[in-house]
Amino acid sequence: MKISLKSISCLIILAVFSYIPETSTATSKPDIDVVVVMDSSGSMKKTDPLSLRIPAAKLFISLLSQNDRAGIISFSDEASPLSPLLLLDSDSNKKMLLQATEKITSSGLHTNLFEALNKGLEVLSGAKKSGREQIVVLMSDGMMDTGDPEKDRALLEKLKQDLTKALLDKGIKVYAIAFTEGSDRALLEKVSKQTGGFYHLALTDKDFHIVFTSIFESLKRPDMLPMTDSGFLVDNSIEEVTIIATKEAANTTIQLDSPDGKKYSSRNKPPETEWVVSNNFDMMTIRKPVEGKWKILFSTGNSNKAYVITNLNLQTNFNELYPLFGQTLDIKVWLERESNPIKENEVLEKINISLELIKPDGETTQLQPFPKGDGTFERKIELYTAGNYKLRILADGKTFQREKAFTFKVADTKESLQDFKAKQALKEKEKSSEDRPAEQGHEDSVSWIKVTSQFLIINLLLGIIVFAYLKRDRIKNFINSKLKKEKKP
DSSP states (O other): OOOOHHHHHHHHHHHHHTTSOOOOOOOSOOOEEEEEEEEOBTTHHHHSTTOTHHHHHHHHHHHSOTTOEEEEEEESSSEEEEEEEEESSSHHHHHHHHHHHTTOOSOBSOBOHHHHHHHHHHHHHTTOOTTOEEEEEEEESSOOBSSOHHHHHHHHHHIIIIIHHHHHHHTEEEEEEEESTTSOHHHHHHHHHHHTOOEEEEOSGGGHHHHHHHHHHHHHOOEEOOOBTTEEEEOTTEEEEEEEEEOSSTTOOOEEEOTTSOEEBTTBOOTTEEEEEOSSEEEEEEESOOSEEEEEESSOOTTOEEEEEESEEEEEOOOOSSOOTTOEEEEEEEEEETTEEOOOHHHHTTOEEEEEEEOTTSOEEEEOOEEOSSSOEEEEEEOOSOEEEEEEEEEEOSSOEEEEEEEEEEOOHHHHHHHHHHHHHHHHHHHHTSOOOHHHHHHHHHHHHHHHHHHHHHHHHHHHHHHHHHTHHHHHHHHHHHHHHHHOO
16 A cells, blocks of 8 residues: 555644644633724725614624623724723723724724724733633724835734734633635634634625624633424523524514414514514513513524523533544533533433534534433544634533534644644743742643643654655665575475
8 A cells, every 4th residue: 555755744643643632621711801892994994885784883892791792993094092991891891892882983094903902902911810711803904004115014023923922821712704805714713713803704794793793602602402303492491582593684683483373573563572673583581581482574584593592501511623644523412400410311312412513615514422320421533634623512402502603714734733832832821920939830831741742752753754755665675685684405
């Protein structure tokens, strides 16, 4: 069998990544401080003529919890805060933030990406509180442009080196949204990856709210209800549901059919309901929804969401944004009621847990995790294809349904080799920022030395195998000559 050098390299890479520590076992996300940094350059008049980024930003803010803090920054030539970092625990603060997003314009002359990120760094650094995760959500449709090419080059280099390092040192993660092919996608993805955040590409203005909901899901890991046949199942443990329904056109009227036979719209909404209408989607928050099957009418059905507040939660240890090529994901799933894991076999036997993996080529694979006997279900997934993935974790208990949704990207072999050390360094950085005993830090440093040593050993093996491959004919002749000599009497 003929084996290529590329195949050998890939096998070695897979061996290298088998030493990467398992997925984190964290089950929940902390409260967050987030600044939404929005492009206000003149080019947005063409790329976002209806200013759909504004209702999408409002949607994102509205989805955050009352313990989160948020702020708004607008940028073009310079970056200016439109609101301070406000705690979302009151209607007045929420109103102030939502009104701030309406001040975002498309009148700036240039696109100063350095100032955009630097202002986000300043706002978050000046309001740092322990125990809170800090996030910059940056949206831009352009490249670094101050009108002075020489200044652009200097600021771009400063952004890549000093500013990215400052964000990393402060523990601030960047979630970047590149809008249009003309944006500096490579830069935005690199900054996102290096700071521990994620990068999204919104190809059209209609994608904005979908991208923002994806970022929300990554940051807060909310419980969701699976959408089936344009509807969802509400059980008696659900205290509140927030529905995002995508529309085909601005004049589309979304309608909800309740299990009790009543029909609702924005003009005739259920009691204790907030209903927000925009050109591209409607958002409805219903408190104490009627139990049973709800239907969403006149929606496209694409990317509809139903986020819930409930005491019956689906939990997972999965927390990856940029797993490496060849990495094995060890995914664990379990259910909790009132924050206590459900372990009773007679209950679990009636619940179907499944995974749905959408690969970069669009192929959807249904996977069944294996019960471990302690209330936990486990499934290993090996990543052999580079590109963007979507993962859905589903629980169907007949009387209830739950879902978790994730988006992640697998680098190719070349990128993975480059990312390996940076990925480990980032994990060490995150660990060192936590309050822990000195002995714990010593153990972590030893662990890092072990990982580095293993990496070097396997790279040495790679070198030996490559050398042997290149000299295979000479080695073969040498072995044949030895065998002939031994056969001689």
